[in-house]
Amino acid sequence: MDLGIKGKRALVCAASKGLGLGCAEALAEAGVNLVINARGRDALTRAAYSLADRFGVMVEPVAGDITTEEGRDKVLTALGGQADILVNNAGGPPPGNWTDWSRDDFIRAFDGNLLSAVALMQALVPGMAERGWGRVVNITSQSVKAPIPELGLSNTARLGLTGFVAGVSRQVAPQGVCINNLLPGMHATDRMVQLDENASKSQGITPEEARARRVSAIPTGSYGEAADFGATCAFLCSQQARFIVGQNILLDGGASRATL
Numbered sequence: 565m566d567l568g569i570k571g572k573r574a575l576v577c578a579a580s581k582g583l584g585l586g587c588a589e590a591l592a593e594a595g596v597n598l599v600i601n602a603r604g605r606d607a608l609t610r611a612a613y614s615l616a617d618r619f620g621v622m623v624e625p626v627a628g629d630i631t632t633e634e635g636r637d638k639v640l641t642a643l644g645g646q647a648d649i650l651v652n653n654a655g656g657p658p659p660g661n662w663t664d665w666s667r668d669d670f671i672r673a674f675d676g677n678l679l680s681a682v683a684l685m686q687a688l689v690p691g692m693a694e695r696g697w698g699r700v701v702n703i704t705s706q707s708v709k710a711p712i713p714e715l716g717l718s719n720t721a722r723l724g725l726t727g728f729v730a731g732v733s734r735q736v737a738p739q740g741v742c743i744n745n746l747l748p749g750m751h752a753t754d755r756m757v758q759l760d761e762n763a764s765k766s767q768g769i770t771p772e773e774a775r776a777r778r779v780s781a782i783p784t785g786s787y788g789e790a791a792d793f794g795a796t797c798a799f800l801c802s803q804q805a806r807f808i809v810g811q812n813i814l815l816d817g818g819a820s821r822a823t824l
């Protein structure tokens with residue numbers, strides 16, 4: 565399917581690996597020129613070369629922490645302050661116990677998984693609205709539909725972003741800007757390896773056993789793939805997605821047992 569976005573320009577945050585890279589790949593395949601970001605320069609530069617080489621699009625890597633004002637300033641400068649497509653993403657907060665989290669832990673989680681996405685929307689969406697076209701996809705989590713007990717910081721911060729998007733998406737839809745959230749369930753990325761290792765330590769089992777236990781709770785019988793996640797993201801950025809506004813699209817292999 566031609567997504568109709570060839571030649572558009574996108575910022576994909578936290579995109580040297582995992583789900584962010586999956587989104588960058590699918591957008592590059594659709595002919596979108598990219599600014600991609602991550603903190604580590606080496607993996608980011610490798611990802612940029614590989615995307616440009618495979619898909620023949622322009623890809624500019626901008627290293628920096630997207631949860632800081634300095635990191636966001638760097639990507640916004642590289643974009644000259646404007647983009648057609650914004651994919652918000654950052655690393656997830658650490659797991660833990662709800663009785664242990666301090667105010668500072670919550671503030672870090674809010675900076676990482678709520679306020680940095682809000683700041684980038686505030687910087688880029690007004691320009692999209694002025695030009696009459698834009699797409700924003702925020703990578704959140706299945707935890708906004710069904711809380712994950714050990715990821716309470718994520719449950720809390722991401723629900724705040726979901727509420728923000730619910731309102732703003734309706735305010736900018738008349739100007740041709742569609743904002744939606746993509747909710748990953750368990751996907752085979754470094755983040756899952758890390759969570760499997762944490763589960764293995766806390767439950768006294770091997771990481772392989774921890775993974776097998778998690779997978780057994782997914783009706784499809786496997787973790788999701790970043791490439792499939794990216795393809796859904798690219799569709800939400802397509803011309804054809806113009807009627808999809810303020811939605812929370814769950815990609816979890818059926819793991820959340822909810823009717824709606």
Ligand code: NAP
Pocket residue numbers: 577578579580581582583584601602603604605607628629630631653654655656657703704705706748749750751752753754755756
């Ligand atoms: P991942 O495989 O660990 O990749 C994370 C990517 O983000 C890397 O490129 C990393 O590069 C970059 N990154 C992390 N923190 C950053 C920061 N502060 N600024 C800029 N770049 C940053 O993680 P993932 O599985 O793709 O997860 C992406 C998001 O989805 C996370 O918020 C995660 O919590 C959420 N999620 C994932 C799953 C899953 O199953 N994978 C499920 C639910 C939710 P650097 O380290 O070099 O910065």
